[in-house]
Structures are given as C-alpha cells and as structure tokens.
Amino acid sequence: MGLPRHLELDVRDIGQIDAVPSILNLVCELTGMGFAAVARVTEDRWVACGVLDKIGFGLQPGGELVVQTTICDEIRDSGKLVTIDHVSEDPAFCAHHTPAMYGFQSYISVPLRLPDGEFFGTLCAIDPHPHKVSTPEVIKSFELWAQLIAFHLQGVRKLATSEADLQNERQKSQLREQFIAVLGHDLRSPLAAISAGMAILDDEVRSNEGRHMLQLVNQSAQRGMGIVDNVLDFARGRLGGGIPCLHGDEFALQMVLKQVVAEFRAAHPARQIVDAISDLPPLRVDTTRLGQLLSNLIANALSHGDETGPVRVVGRMHEGEFELAVSNLGAPIPEDKRQQLFKPFFRGDARARGEGLGLGLYIAAEIARAHDARLELVSEQGATTFFFRMPVAQA
Secondary structure, rough: OOOOOHHHHHHHHHHHHOHHHHHHHHHHHHHHOEEEEEEEEEEEEEEEEEEOOOOOOOOOOEEOOHHHOOHHHHHHHOOEEEEEHHHHHHHOOOOOOHHHOOOEEEEEEEEEEEEOEEEEEEEEEEEEEOOOOOHHHHHHHHHHHHHHHHHHHHHHHHHHHHHHHHHHHHHHHHHHHHHHHHHHHHHHHHHHHHHHHHHHOOOOOOOOOHHHHHHHHHHHHHHHHHHHHHHHHHEEEEEEEHOOOOOEEEEHHHHHHHHHHHHHHHHOOOOEEEEEEEEOEEEEOHHHHHHHHHHHHHHHHHHHHHOOOEEEEEEEEEEEEEEEEEEEOOOOHHHHOOOOOOOOOOOOOOOOOOOOOOOOHHHEEEHHHHOOOEEEEEEEEEEEEEEEEEHHHHH
16 A cells, blocks of 8 residues: 555655755664654654664664554654663653564654644654664754754745646646637637628528518627737736837827727617717827727627616817717715726626626726726716826837
C-alpha cells in the first residue's frame, strides 16, 4: 500500500532540501549515533522523509513505522523533545515498549515545526549503544537544525505552490485561447451565415408578415454577433491588460458615428433615435472602437430607457474636449447600482429588453480608458446620459 499523495509530497519536499543530508551527518558526528532521520508524523502515520542509516536499521525515505509504536507519536501530542542517554538506566523509558521493539539504548527527538506553527514531525536519532545526548550543547544543536530544516521546507513548499499556480495559469490561458477560438469561429461563422441568408431572402419575400419575420431573425443574429464581439473583447482585454485600440488622425469619425446611428434606426424602426453629430476635426482615435462604444451605449439606452421616449446621440467639440453623449428617458438609476454599471457581467435590470451578458458598458469604459478619456454617467429624474469625454490635447 503506497503513501497518500500529501505524504509523498512531504517526502519529496524534504528530499529537495540540500542541507538535510549534511544535517543528518552532523547529527551522527555530534552524538556518535548511527541512525538519524527527518520524520513526518501525523495522527496515523510515521514516515521517514530523510534518512542516514549507519547501523542497518532498514528504513529508506518513504519507509514507515507504525506511529503508535514510536516515541515521536508522544512528542506530536506533547510538543516536547525527548532525550534518552541510556534506556536501561532511564526510569521513564526502561520499561517502555518502543526501545524494546526497536532495540535502541540512546535516543533523541525534537519537534520540527514550520514558521507558521504547524507541526510537521521530528528530527530524531537512535543507536543500539548508550550515548550522551541530553547535554545543552546537543539539545541546542538539534533545535537549531530543526528550525533550519523547517525554514527550508517552507521555502520549498512556497516554490512548489508558485510552480503549481504558474501551471494552472498556463492551463487557464490555453482554455481562454480555446474559448476565444470557439467564439471567433464556431459562433461567429453561423451567425454571419444567418445574416447573409437573411439579406438574400429579403429580396425574395414579399408579404409584410414574412418581411417582419426576416427583420426579427436578422436582429437576433446581429444581437448574437454583438454578444460574441463583446465577449471576445472582454477575453482579449483580460488577457492583454486592456482592449487594444489603434489610434490615427481620422477624418472619418463623424461618418462612422452616423453610420452606427443609421444601423440602429434600421434595426429598431419603432424607436426614435435622434442624432446631433457635428463636423469634427481630425482626432487621434480608433474610429472602429469609438463606433463600438457608441453602439454599446445606444444598445444600453434602447434596452433600459423608456420605450416611448427618444434616444438622443450628441457628438461635438466642447470646451477643448471631444464629447459623445447618449441619453434616454426613464427613471434615474439607483445610487447603489451606479458603482456597478461598468463592471463586467453586471446587469442592472434583469427585465430589460434584449438583455445581453452585461459587458456593453464595461467594454465602453475600457475603450474610453484606452483613449485616455472618461466615461461618465449623469442620471437624474426623467433622463439618463452617458458621456464620453476626451481632451483633444491628448488625442
């Protein structure tokens, strides 16, 4: 029957401490004893982790003794060291079962505790002949050696934990990459096929009912594509420390913003979307990402705003800043929810229409951050507005 995994790791960890063989050799030289060991002692196991055997006792690292037959079992309970110079002359141990079973006359064992106080086991030595081990010099040396082993053991464990964490992170990274691949291909491709198919069928279907159904299907496909894009951006942002943006002097920003508004008007003909996007100077921005930011803000306004009121989009230069604002009518957002809005997967109202994964505002905020800009919220009685503000001097 093999050792449990945690005890195998204890034997391995002691074996990785280069100082242990030297310490066991010093134990034997100082005391004259022929067997020394670092033992892992639990309530039900005694396991040799490091061994120096000059008397043929027969234990190797990983070898076991029945814990109840050892004095180390008593040391684990008491927490006190034990020294025996000569078993036959020691009133406390002359009739003890352990020396009789294992045939030793001299014995010393000190507790081995980790710096956090955890009892690991003992540093011990035995010999079939009497030896003077109860001197202050021997006891102090054993205690110092036990502390040294404990210090190194803690370092080995921390290193093993760090390596395990690193391996876990590598595995997580591989899973993230697979996740992104699935989203980028296995989900995006069929959604794109659905949208393309809807465009073809749009020319074939003549009835109002059929065209309405096509519009609904196309809207669902577009929503699906938007969710995929948001999750991809979220995953990439977390892996790479933010959402990447490619800045350049752009004249097309106004056109991109107006195109986003036009697409929402086509997809939501029953809703009123009003825009006031002024002529803009060339700005050092990522126009695709700002179009995505605006798309997320409009989608949020349509989902959470009053269906009977308009969604207003304003884009302009104002007091040295490029300002993009999206407003909707409705009740003000409660104060306790405002702090959560820009966190990933937060959904302020589970009943909202077309509810997604709760990534839209988070990604909008990350795009703003990548532009050294601010995404701010003003929510008062009757209206809620999200402001993207970017100082032109930093553009």
